Amino acid sequence: xxxxxxxxxxxxxxxxxxxxxxxxxxxxxxxxxxxxxxxxxxxxxxxxxxxxxxxxxxxxxxxxxxxxxxxxxxxxxxxxxxxxxxxxxxxxxxxxxxxxxxxxxxxxxxxxxxxxxxxxxxxxxxxxxxxxxxxxxxxxxxxxxxxxxxxxxxxxxxxxxxxxxxxxxxxxxxxxxxxxxxxxxxxxxxxxxxxxxxxxxxxxxxxxxxxxxxxxxxxxxxxxxxxxxxxxxxxxxxxxxxxxxxxxxxxxxxxxxxxxxxxxxxxxxxxxxxxxxxxxxxxxxxxxxxxxxxxxxxxxxxxxxxxxxxxxxxxxxxxxxxxxxxxxxxxxxxxxxxxxxxxxxxxxxxxxxxxxxxxxxxxxxxxxxxxxxxxxxxxxxxxxxxxxxxxxxxxxxxxxxxxxxxxxxxxxxxxxxxxxxxxxxxxxxxxxxxxxxxxxxxxxxxxxxxxxxxxxxxxxxxxxxxxxxxxxxxxxxxxxxxxxxxxxxxxxxxxxxxxxxxxxxxxxxxxxxxxxxxxxxxxxxxxxxxxxxxxxxxxxxxxxxxxxxxxxxxxxxxxxxxxxxxxxxxxxxxxxxxxxxxxxxxxxxxxxxxxxxxxxxxxxxxxxxxxxxxxxxxxxxxxxxxxxxxxxxxxxxxxxxxxxxxxxxxxxxxxxxxxxxxxxxxxxxxxxxxxxxxxxxxxxxxxxxxxxxxxxxxxxxxxxxxxxxxxxxxxxxxxxxxxxxxxxxxxxxxxxxxxxxxxxxxxxxxxxxxxxxxxxxxxxxxxxxxxxxx
Amino acid sequence: xxxxxxxxxxxxxxxxxxxxxxxxxxxxxxxxxxxxxxxxxxxxxxxxxxxxxxxxxxxxxxxxxxxxxxxxxxxxxxxxxxxxxxxxxxxxxxxxxxxxxxxxxxxxxxxxxxxxxxxxxxxxxxxxxxxxxxxxxxxxxxxxxxxxxxxxxxxxxxxxxxxxxxxxxxxxxxxxxxxxxxxxxxxxxxxxxxxxxxxxxxxx
Ligand SMILES: Nc1nc2c(ncn2[C@@H]2O[C@H](COP(=O)(O)OP(=O)(O)OP(=O)(O)O)[C@@H](O)[C@H]2O)c(=O)[nH]1
Ligand SMILES: [Mg+2]
Numbered sequence: 001x002x003x004x005x006x007x008x009x010x011x012x013x014x015x016x017x018x019x020x021x022x023x024x025x026x027x028x029x030x031x032x033x034x035x036x037x038x039x040x041x042x043x044x045x046x047x048x049x050x051x052x053x054x055x056x057x058x059x060x061x062x063x064x065x066x067x068x069x070x071x072x073x074x075x076x077x078x079x080x081x082x083x084x085x086x087x088x089x090x091x092x093x094x095x096x097x098x099x100x101x102x103x104x105x106x107x108x109x110x111x112x113x114x115x116x117x118x119x120x121x122x123x124x125x126x127x128x129x130x131x132x133x134x135x136x137x138x139x140x141x142x143x144x145x146x147x148x149x150x151x152x153x154x155x156x157x158x159x160x161x162x163x164x165x166x167x168x169x170x171x172x173x174x175x176x177x178x179x180x181x182x183x184x185x186x187x188x189x190x191x192x193x194x195x196x197x198x199x200x201x202x203x204x205x206x207x208x209x210x211x212x213x214x215x216x217x218x219x220x221x222x223x224x225x226x227x228x229x230x231x232x233x234x235x236x237x238x239x240x241x242x243x244x245x246x247x248x249x250x251x252x253x254x255x256x257x258x259x260x261x262x263x264x265x266x267x268x269x270x271x272x273x274x275x276x277x278x279x280x281x282x283x284x285x286x287x288x289x290x291x292x293x294x295x296x297x298x299x300x301x302x303x304x305x306x307x308x309x310x311x312x313x314x315x316x317x318x319x320x321x322x323x324x325x326x327x328x329x330x331x332x333x334x335x336x337x338x339x340x341x342x343x344x345x346x347x348x349x350x351x352x353x354x355x356x357x358x359x360x361x362x363x364x365x366x367x368x369x370x371x372x373x374x375x376x377x378x379x380x381x382x383x384x385x386x387x388x389x390x391x392x393x394x395x396x397x398x399x400x401x402x403x404x405x406x407x408x409x410x411x412x413x414x415x416x417x418x419x420x421x422x423x424x425x426x427x428x429x430x431x432x433x434x435x436x437x438x439x440x441x442x443x444x445x446x447x448x449x450x451x452x453x454x455x456x457x458x459x460x461x462x463x464x465x466x467x468x469x470x471x472x473x474x475x476x477x478x479x480x481x482x483x484x485x486x487x488x489x490x491x492x493x494x495x496x497x498x499x500x501x502x503x504x505x506x507x508x509x510x511x512x513x514x515x516x517x518x519x520x521x522x523x524x525x526x527x528x529x530x531x532x533x534x535x536x537x538x539x540x541x542x543x544x545x546x547x548x549x550x551x552x553x554x555x556x557x558x559x560x561x562x563x564x565x566x567x568x569x570x571x572x573x574x575x576x577x578x579x580x581x582x583x584x585x586x587x588x589x590x591x592x593x594x595x596x597x598x599x600x601x602x603x604x605x606x607x608x609x610x611x612x613x614x615x616x617x618x619x620x621x622x623x624x625x626x627x628x629x630x631x632x633x634x635x636x637x638x639x640x641x642x643x644x645x646x647x648x649x650x651x652x653x654x655x656x657x658x659x660x661x662x663x664x665x666x667x668x669x670x671x672x673x674x675x676x677x678x679x680x681x682x683x684x685x686x687x688x689x690x691x692x693x694x695x696x697x698x699x700x701x702x703x704x705x706x707x708x709x710x711x712x713x714x715x716x717x718x719x720x721x722x723x724x725x726x727x728x729x730x731x732x733x734x735x736x737x738x739x740x741x742x743x744x745x746x747x748x749x750x751x752x753x754x755x756x757x758x759x760x761x762x763x764x765x766x767x768x769x770x771x772x773x774x
Numbered sequence: 775x776x777x778x779x780x781x782x783x784x785x786x787x788x789x790x791x792x793x794x795x796x797x798x799x800x801x802x803x804x805x806x807x808x809x810x811x812x813x814x815x816x817x818x819x820x821x822x823x824x825x826x827x828x829x830x831x832x833x834x835x836x837x838x839x840x841x842x843x844x845x846x847x848x849x850x851x852x853x854x855x856x857x858x859x860x861x862x863x864x865x866x867x868x869x870x871x872x873x874x875x876x877x878x879x880x881x882x883x884x885x886x887x888x889x890x891x892x893x894x895x896x897x898x899x900x901x902x903x904x905x906x907x908x909x910x911x912x913x914x915x916x917x918x919x920x921x922x923x924x925x926x927x928x929x930x931x932x933x934x935x936x937x938x939x940x941x942x943x944x945x946x947x948x949x950x951x952x953x954x955x956x957x958x959x960x961x962x963x964x965x966x967x968x969x970x971x972x973x974x975x976x977x978x
Contacts, residue, residue, distance in 0.1 A: 140841040200850065227878065274974060414872070417872070418795065421796035421817075422795075422796075422817055424814065425815060425816055426816075426817075428814040429814075445816055448849040460849045462795060462817050462819065462843060462844075463819055464815075465817075466819075496847060496851075498794060498850065499850060500848075500850055500851065534820070534821075536856070537819070537820035537821075538820045541819055541820065542819060546816070546819060593823050593838060594823075596821065596822075596823045597822075597823040597824070597825075600823070601820055726930065732840040766898070
């Protein structure tokens, strides 16, 4: 019966991960486990119960049964729960035949904890259904509910009482506090049961050094408010209970994630994605989430429904971050010729851990898309060589501009001026860019100027120097940095659209995500008139560049660039950070100004790893529903149009309709410095024309335009003086469509009332300055 | 939003800084609010918000300052910031003609779109760089007078005229209640105010 207990520790970190600075030891630590010792002599089993079962998954009838024991070992009391071996039951406990996987599962779920690491135990003894307990560790995490199929919860508690100091919580008679502490403040804090606070408590016991920072506290506020519903606002007990339950779920989540990962490696029976989906569907169903946990009223309901309730609670944590991709690991991703064999696995690996700094130079080129994953060493070398040449060619375009030429080249001078002004104030405190006459500042300038010729339409925009600076630092090579930047801008270029459309679409998507993932916060922002989410502008425009230290930003970017869970992981980062500070945002009733100031001042104070984890969890919870809220083409997704211009150009032509459209069109075109395209009555234009017939109240007419006056994919606005029925305008729209260009909108000076207030004609908005009554 | 407080005459005034990139908008605010200057002041992305309170004889003015990004590219965001502003500081760099031209464009835009009672100041910044001057103070002053702006040359670097500018703007803000003590004799920061606040051209 006393078979050796091997614990699989790949799970351990997830499982017991409280906070990074948490130093309390739990028994599931490698030291006690790797040796695989059976129970040492001198230990005594003071309690055991068979058929104690956990329900590892929602919606399935999976059960893992095992034996629960309390073991006295010198002065320590251990809680142990070991799933039965397949042989003990005759079948695999998960009903699967793969004995190896079953073993893994067994190890995964095995529980062994010292009571000195237990904070509290909550018992549930519903009159109907099974009794269960939830054991909460002082780290703030909890084990999955343990169902006593053959009863015995009371006996268990009684035995416990004989060996350790436990008291009933004054707030909830079903909660037993183990190692209760005296300080009433800590006590009330502990009812929040959150990691930062948990470690505070364990610190007071174990003299370990622990810091509790504000952000943890904020998170505490955040989660509590998040889980509280109006109906039980005042019930202190309920509140902390919900948090308890939630952590139980988090643990379960962490376990399931890893266990699914295992399965992925062991026969692909339960792919990770499938697992995630399950969670998404449950957590996203808004209807269902209204039924958030109310344990008291559910005591009488069956266990099965109880279990699924847990899964509807919002999760707070994602998977534990891994260590960065190391050099050896990296080489194991490559075949002999240097091809990345499994790019998805690589992206996943980087997503969860980032890469070692010395690898960035190479790995970033793949992540950014400068190198193709399936390219060989030789191909890449050749590419770099060729691209270096190409870079020099583009660079010469501006290098060869003489000073006399520059005098008459305003656009060039302007651009150079902008760039010159910005590079000297970009990351100058980073040693790489420090000091007078720094060579790297010059290279930064050269690359940006070259880029503004390479992509003349987009040019230079403030923020670009921020995006380039870490890339150049990593690449330490002008041409490579340039091409990596080019790749990055393919995705982020729309952030710099003059009309801010790229930014607006992201801010809109962000607002939708917050609505999905944190309704109360969204409601608050709505009521505070902050729904444009403009306070997140800087975060999104330059990918958090100003919010983190230089080395942190490199870590964040490589994670974002994997596009592993989502191309829009940066938006989930936004949600994660906002959620972290929601307690203060709502509590201090911040208005737009204050909020913007607050957010700007968070710079340098955001915990990166924690935010990444939060964001990962949110992304998983959001799942498909989250993804569906982000319209296709939202940056940094590649634009949907295949060969159309990436950007709404500044100089799209302006068509105007004869005759009075010619009064208004040309001055506007002049002011905008764009070409005016006349749409004329029949037989007026000298060259080859395309024409469009249309009906008028007083007969037929035709509009004509020169062939080639507009190019395919140009986006134009039509100008006319007056719109009555819209017949002529409609014809103009069709004509332009046939020429392959696209009408974005129409503008008229006068219009009948029906055209006032954003009316649409053939689906195109018509703007009318003056409404006239006839 | 020149909302006027009732007791003790507290005036909450939204002030927006506009002007070409690199002219020193952020540096001016930083000097005014924190008394600091950075040689490598980062460019502003989006906008930044600060507040600073000034005590005058007749009122306490609480400035809510919006510092905007200067590049033309982000022009479309500007209305969001100047909407409802009680005061605007349009900043140019005395070493750059282009920045002065850009300042004029801002003036036109504000005259068209902004609050008609807005107190507008034209600040020729980087006055410490006399040897690189391109815009003469006389030209700028003439332009300002024509357009009813308060003109001053400043240096965020040396702090010259920075506080004075904000005090002067504070003085020119319209008071909702009749001012008990109409002539401002001395300023709480000690700098002498030769002008009487009633002589302003644009606030009444
Ligand atoms: N010599 C001198 N330099 C200044 C002065 N004011 C600002 N600068 C410098 O000019 C550069 C730009 O200053 P910022 O305050 O960032 O300019 P800004 O108008 O806020 O620029 P954007 O945020 O890009 O619109 C920085 O390097 C400052 O150090 C000044 O009065 N004298
Ligand atoms: Mg600035």
